[in-house]
Amino acid sequence: MDKPRLQAAILIISDTAFQDPSTDKAGDILSDVIAIDGNDQWDFTKRDILPDDVLAIQHAITQYCDGEDFVNLLITTGGTGFAVKDNTPEAVTPLLHRHAPGLVHGMLQASLEVTPFALMSRPVAGVRSKTLIVTLPGSPKGAKENLQAILRLMPHACQQAAGGDSRKLHTGGVKKLEEDAGVSGNKRQKHHHDDHVHSHDHTHNHGGHVVPKAHTRPEDRPISNDPRAGPTSRYRNSPYAMLPVEDAVGLILANSPAPETINMPVNGSLVGYVLAEDVKANDPVPAYRASIVDGYAVIVSENGPSTKGMFPVASISHAAPGEIPTLQRGQIARITTGAPLPPGANSVVMVEDTVLRSMTDDSQEEKVVEILTDQVKADENIREIGSDIKAGEVVLRKGEEITAVGGELGLLASVGKAEVMVYRKPVIGVLSTGDEIVMHDRPGPLQLGEVRDCNRPTLMAAIKGWGFQVVDYGIAKDKPGSLEEHLRNALRDVDVIVTSGGVSMGELDLLKPTVERSLGGKIHFGRVNMKPGKPTTFATVPLKTNDGNPATKLVFSLPGNPASALVTSHLFVLPSLQYSSGKQELHGLPRVKAQLEEDVRCDPKRPEYHRVSLTPGPNGLLHATSTGGQRSSKVTSLRQANGLLCLPAKEWTAPKGEVVDALLMGGL
Ligand code: AMP
Ligand code: MG
Secondary structure (H helix, E strand, C coil), rough: CCCCCEEEEEEEEEEEHHCCCCHHHHHHHHHHHHHHCCCCEEEEEEEEECCCHHHHHHHHHHHHCCCCCEEEEEEECCCCCCCCCHHHHHEEEEHHCCCCCHHHHHHHHHHHHHCCHHHHHHEEEECCCCEEEEEEEECCCHHHHHHHHHHHHHHHHHHHHCCCCCCHHHCCCCHHHHHCCCCCCEEEEECHHHHHHHHHHHCCCCCCCCCCCCCCCCHHHHCCCHHHHHHHHHCCCCCCCCCCCHHHHHHHHHHCCCCCEEEEEECCHHHEEEEECEECCCCCCCCCEEEECCCCECCCCCCCCCCCCCEEEEECCCCCCCCCCCCCCEEEEEEEEEEECCCCCCEEHHHEEEEEEEECCCCCCEEEEEEEEEEEEECCCCCCCHHHCCCCCCCEECCCCCCCHHHHHHHHHHCCCEEEECCCCEEEEEECCCEECCCCCCCCCCCCCCCCCCCCHHHHHHHHCCCCCCHHHHHHECCHHHHHHHHHHHHHHHHHHECCCCCCCCCCCCCCHHHHHEEEEEECCCCCCCCCCCEEEEEEEEEHHHHHHHHEEEEEEEECCHHHHHHHHHHHHHHHHHHHEEEECCCCCCCCECCCCCCCEECCCCEEEEEEEECCCCCCEEEEEEECCCCCCCHHHHHHEEEEEEECCCEEECCCEEEEEEECCCCC
């Protein structure tokens, strides 16, 4: 059997090495171990140096494990000790789909044979998707010993983790596995050979019984709480990696359905749609030779008599459809701006260059007009056929939006388009969740513990304001059945569901489990590094439509606190809707610069989106006035908020007058 090539990567985790890469020794030593002891099976794809920062580590891990070009083995070195800044195991553990305590045991045992201080390391190991992750200590010597202890076994584990056929891999039993790996079993292991092979998979069938085989991959199985297990069994730390906002938006865009095309009539309802085709002019504009001034149509001949002199006014051409008599030599015709040139005429003299000399007997009309100039040339003051738009010219391109400013609709109308192909806009359902939530217009006072539903009206208004059709799905109770029923109802009819509430860490926070366990959805992220909005969750649910076609519906589960719900809807739901409705460039809110009207404190830990009123100042710069207290439950922080300051995570008070980035949520 040919040895398969496997991909390995190393993450060096150390604040010191991150600041000065020359201080890193472990990277080279571990590369050498893989090159020398690796049985010639490994290709090195990458090596990164990271600070002792949970988010940076988690970000790198998802990059190495979650894409199509995942690595088979991801080794970290550093951050496994007891120092305050050592947090590699804390970063890695929540991301593991399956733990591998055997590897941890093997590494510790190998080091323990060298020094009792081996127990000062806190390694973890396990599988994320198809990648095996092991955390080695930061000391080059310890890291080398640990890696040497397990490296020979890694190809086998990695092949299995990547989906290799377990049966084939085990053909020949443990003896063959040991030979392939270049390791030998000791007495104790020998004694347990049969058991050992069994626990991997059944290489030999006893009496031909059918080996049970799972139909799902472990990484596709739910990681949310099992609601039946009750509050005592729920996670006490979120099992979801905390993603930076940009990564979360990236995942949303990658999982939002590609735009579909439809035909729409050209009228006011087309505003907000994006063209799915290049639009060509049916007719030229103007469609006839038209005067661009009020004056007199004349006949200018190259060598003929001058236009200067007295002329009878033979006819009148107004900007109106109809027959116009042919102009004869020696006559002129009064003409208005935009009116068609009479047949025979080839130029227009401005009214300013003429004098009225006589009127008809009833004094109602001009009879004779004197033209004061002999400078008039042929084709003067005429807009030629197609001089604005030629027939067949592309007037709007695929990807351009029909805006509420009106220009595009006018253009479509002027070239004779009655129907165009555009991208369909998704339809969005909005659902509130929570036993305590009641309709805002329910008569009577609130009972103890009741909260009026403000998220649904708010989110529906925002979505409508973005130009999408929105459907109201009411309020679901914090009961698995109620939530599932509401979600199923909505999934049948709409493309995207936006819920609020039920995504925190309480035992009644049922959204994630319901989406994952009852609806077979996939949660792409369940935590975002931001304030407000940390528990924001995004999932996709595969479905069959009524006509039997497969479809993917999106579920955005926003946190229940009103400020969190509104901010996260703008940051996460909007870009997805923009993408699915064919918008090509801007996905998200426009970013502008704004000057602070007062000091604004940042959060030291999480990037914050601080609600502000943005108004244009006299010098054209936008001025930002805070809406006040920013607690995520504070509904008044949304009043007159048309912008979000993008504040960095740092111990800092941005002073009055500072110019900072802001996202524009509403009009100015
Ligand atoms: P949850 O995420 O369900 O734990 O909700 C967090 C907080 O937001 C709780 O105080 C809820 O009462 C509140 N909340 C949830 N949904 C709404 C809503 N639709 N309107 C107003 N407040 C809500
Ligand atoms: Mg709740």
